Amino acid sequence: MKTNHSTDRLLLMQRHLIGIIIAILCLPLPARALTLEGNLVQGGMAIGKTDPGATVVYQGKSVRVSPEGLFVIGFARDAALASEIELHASSGTVEKHPVHIEKRTYRIQRIDGLPPRKVSPSPEDLERIYADIALVKKVRKKDEPRTDFAQTFIWPVTGRISGVYGSQRILNGKPKRPHYGVDIAAPTGTPVKAPADGVVSMAHEDMFYSGGTLIVDHGHGISTVYMHLHKILVKEGHPVGQGDVIAQVGATGRVTGPHLHWGMNWFETRLDPSLLVPPMPKAPPK
Missing domain, CATH: 2.60.40 (Immunoglobulin-like)
Incomplete structure (x- = not known):
């Protein structure tokens, strides 16, 4: 067959x-x-x-x-x-x-002219500092189910970058901890915008080192912090949308001039927020 x-x-x-x-x-x-x-x-x-x-x-x-x-x-x-x-x-x-x-590889940054008390605090100041640290740690333990962190982030302020993430700080000649954020120089009163959706998890008018301080939670342990603020325009527990004005740039806390310190965390791990945004836009010609 x-x-x-x-x-x-x-x-x-x-x-x-x-x-x-x-x-x-x-x-x-x-x-x-x-x-x-x-x-x-x-x-x-x-x-x-x-x-x-x-x-x-x-x-x-x-x-x-x-x-x-x-x-x-x-x-x-x-x-x-x-x-x-x-x-x-x-x-x-x-x-x-x-x-x-x-x-x-990280830079070394020297900053002089700071008030001596802000570099070498007194025992009374240390008590206040420890209370500030405890409050921030509590806020950063949040593990909310939102996934706002998946958005494409925007700059909260545009201006000259005066400090970068990871740089070793030498303050008034004394070596200190690295800088965990991005400093953006801008005039007092400049609007600070939310870089992504989130919920305000802390709004504190006057912390020892960071002055007016705001933290926004973006879910899954990701949070962003805004320091040295002149004025906070939102309250704890309130949702914010990307681009909303949430505060004003100031010169409170340990500073030599008005600027925004923008930081980012994954729980207690400090991250570099500048990695999530495009290059800083150039200022228009005057």
Whole structure:
């Protein structure tokens, strides 16, 4: 009996295709079930996407995952260049995904002419400083389900950048902690705009170092802070939209002149907000 060669080839192709499908179904959860995009650099923020219902563990802690599978992580100023994310799938499988970030080099910035009390505080001042720190730490523990952090951020103020993230500060000749934010020089009273949607989590008129201080929560532990304010125009608990005027630039706290200090956090990890915005627009010619 003669065999139809076309039929034989078709049967072989079908069997081959079925074999491929079975092999794929038997594979463990693929690596593409987790993606990570953003600023993979010291001081950066990265947004991840995974399967809804999966559990993400980073640095030994579970990270909030939205119903759509979104999550966010941040890297400290001196974060290790290699780490990993553990992905616990709803099926029970566990995968380890390597995370590699780039190293940064930071400047040294010298600032003189500060009031001596703001560099070497008295015991009474220290009591107030510790109270300020405790309040801010409490606010930064928030882990709200909103995903406002996924927006494209805008500059809260435009102007000359007078201080950058990560720079080692030498104040009145004394080495101090690094600078954890971006300083933007602008006249007192200049409007400060919300760089993204969020909810006001703290509004304090007069902190020892930061003066008028405002914190906006953007969800999943991401918050932005605005310091040295002349006036705060929003209240705690109020939602804000991107572009809303929330405060005015001032010269309160430890400063040598009016400017906005713009900082960003992932819980207690201090991030660089300038990584989330385009280059500072140039001032129009006068």
